[in-house]
Structures are given as C-alpha cells and as structure tokens.
Amino acid sequence: KAGVTQTPRYLIKTRGQQVTLSCSPISGHRSVSWYQQTPGQGLQFLFEYFSETQRNKGNFPGRFSGRQFSNSRSEMNVSTLELGDSALYLCASSSGLAGPYEQYFGPGTRLTVT
Amino acid sequence: GESVGLHLPTLSVQEGDNSIINCAYSNSASDYFIWYKQESGKGPQFIIDIRSNMDKRQGQRVTVLLNKTVKHLSLQIAATQPGDSAVYFCAEGQSWGKLQFGAGTQVVVTP
Numbered sequence: 575k576a577g578v579t580q581t582p583r584y585l586i587k588t589r590g591q592q593v594t595l596s597c598s599p600i601s602g603h604r605s606v607s608w609y610q611q612t613p614g615q616g617l618q619f620l621f622e623y624f625s626e627t628q629r630n631k632g633n634f635p636g637r638f639s640g641r642q643f644s645n646s647r648s649e650m651n652v653s654t655l656e657l658g659d660s661a662l663y664l665c666a667s668s669s670g671l672a673g674p675y676e677q678y679f680g681p682g683t684r685l686t687v688t
Numbered sequence: 689g690e691s692v693g694l695h696l697p698t699l700s701v702q703e704g705d706n707s708i709i710n711c712a713y714s715n716s717a718s719d720y721f722i723w724y725k726q727e728s729g730k731g732p733q734f735i736i737d738i739r740s741n742m743d744k745r746q747g748q749r750v751t752v753l754l755n756k757t758v759k760h761l762s763l764q765i766a767a768t769q770p771g772d773s774a775v776y777f778c779a780e781g782q783s784w785g786k787l788q789f790g791a792g793t794q795v796v797v798t799p
Contacts, residue, residue, distance in 0.1 A: 577732075607785040616792065617732075617777065622785025630784045651738050670785070675720055677787060679731035 576601065578667050578680035586686045592653040595683045597665035605629075605670025606648035608640060611662040620663075623648050624670040631650060649657050652685075660687045696775060698794040703740075707765040708731030711790045716759060718788075720781035723752060723763045726792075727774045735763070765795075773797045 576623055579598045587593050587662035599606050607630075608620040619632040641648040646667075662684050666677035701707045713721065719740040724732035736747045738754050738761075743754050751764040761778050775794050779787040 605785050607787075609789075617779075617787075617789035619786045619788070624785065630786050632786070666731075666787075668785070675781060676722070676734065676737060677785075678734060679724075681729075681731045 578665060578678055580663075580665055580680040581589045581684050582683060583681065584686075586688065588688055589655055589657060591655050592651060593655060594649055594651045595663055595665075595685075596599045597648045597659050597667075597680060599648070599665075599667030600678055603667035603669055603678075604646050606642060606646065607666045607668070608648070609664045609666065610634070611664055611682070612660075617664070617674065620650065622657075642665060651676050653683060655687045657687050694796045696792050698796060700796045700798060701768045701772075703768060703770060703797055703799050705765075705768055707768045707772070707795060709763045709765075709776050709778075709793045709795065711761040711763075711793075713759050713761060713778065713780045713790070714788070715782060716756070717782060718780040718782060721754060721761050722779050722781070722787065723750075723753070723761075724777045724779065725772075725774045726777065732777060768795075768797050770797050770799070 581596045605624045607622040611617045623631040626642045637653045642648045662682040664682045666679045670676045723735040723796040726732045738745045738752045749766045753762045775792045777792045778790045
C-alpha cells in the first residue's frame with residue numbers, strides 16, 4: 575500500500591506571496607491532518623479534514639487554510655507569506671473513524687520564505 | 689502545549705545497549721499516546737502506540753510504558769542499532785485528528 579505523498583517536496587517563495595501544498599493520504603484513509611515543524615516550536619497542529627469538512631483547527635492565523643476533496647486528497651494554502659512561515663509542513667493520514675489515532679506522515683514539504 | 693528550543697536533549701547510546709527515552713505529557717485526560725521516529729529529511733515514522741487503559745505495550749525491540757499517576761511515558765529500545773539514530777517524539781491524542789507533540793529527543797548510537 576502506498577504511503578502518504580506530499581508535493582512539492584521543496585518550495586522557495588518570497589514574502590507576500592501565497593503557496594499551495596498538496597497531500598495524498600493512504601488509500602482508504604479519510605482523515606488528513608496538517609502540521610508545521612520548526613526548530614523553535616517543534617511540531618504544531620494546523621488543522622484536520624475528514625470527508626471534506628474541517629473537523630479540528632489549531633492556533634494559527636487565518637492566512638493558513640485548507641481543504642479536502644472527495645477523493646480525500648487535501649491541500650493547504652498560506653497567503654501573504656511571512657519569513658516566519660519557513661518550515662517543514664507535514665501532513666498525516668488516518669482512518670479518521672476514532673479520534674486522532676495512528677496517524678501516518680508524509681515526507682513533508684520544505685517551504686523557505688525569503 | 690510544549691515548545692521546542694533550538695537544542696534537543698540528546699541521548700548517547702552504545703550500539704547493543706538498551707535505550708530509554710522519557711516523555712512527560714500535559715493532559716491527564718488524554719487517552720492515547722504514540723511514539724514517532726524522525727530521521728533527517730523524512731517525516732515522522734510510527735513506532736508504537738498505547739491507550740490509557742494499558743500500562744505497557746511491546747513491539748519488535750520496543751516497549752512503551754505509561755505511568756498515568758505522574759503523567760509519564762517512556763520508550764525502551766532493546767539492543768540499539770545504528771539505524772535507531774534519529775529524533776524520537778512522543779505525542780498525546782487530544783481531539784479529532786490532533787496530536788500534541790513533545791519536544792523530541794535526539795538519539796545518537798555510537799559504535
């Protein structure tokens with residue numbers, strides 16, 4: 575069974591631009607969670623989508639948004655990029671049928687904002 | 689939640705020895721805990737999980753211990769190998785799709 579895939583793997587953007595990251599979950603998984611990982615803050619939860627609905631959200635500004643499609647693929651968007659948005663963005667998939675259990679992570683998208 | 693400084697705690701272990709990685713969690717109501725291993729340039733990899741109705745769970749070369757009284761979690765790795773060198777994170781399940789991660793511990797295996 576294929577794992578979680580994320581595209582692109584690397585991105586370089588300029589302050590003020592926007593970016594869209596994509597995540598394809600493990601086949602059969604309906605939940606996709608997104609996390610931001612930085613050296614200073616560690617792994618922080620952004621939001622979770624299940625059956626095309628945002629079911630949970632972390633403490634990030636509204637510049638961070640996401641969506642999920644009917645095939646469970648998910649995208650996250652960051653608008654008006656700031657230098658502090660430079661991070662590894664990870665998505666994780668799970669069955670979504672019971673709490674946060676057993677999330678499987680993709681390799682991440684490394685975003686650099688200059 | 690917990691924040692991570694620039695310098696992770698480091699555990700140096702000799703190859704073949706057992707490793708013990710410790711983690712304190714914050715929410716006494718959490719009912720699910722999970723350990724991940726993250727190698728450089730990769731996403732976190734699932735190692736083992738445990739629910740709050742258990743004190744101990746064993747996998748292949750790994751054991752997780754849960755002490756709810758003091759809100760402490762540990763991961764034991766038997767016969768540590770060079771391939772075990774990585775950053776290890778504990779996480780607690782808090783709500784739908786959300787894991788709260790600990791700071792992480794860098795494990796360095798020396799020959």
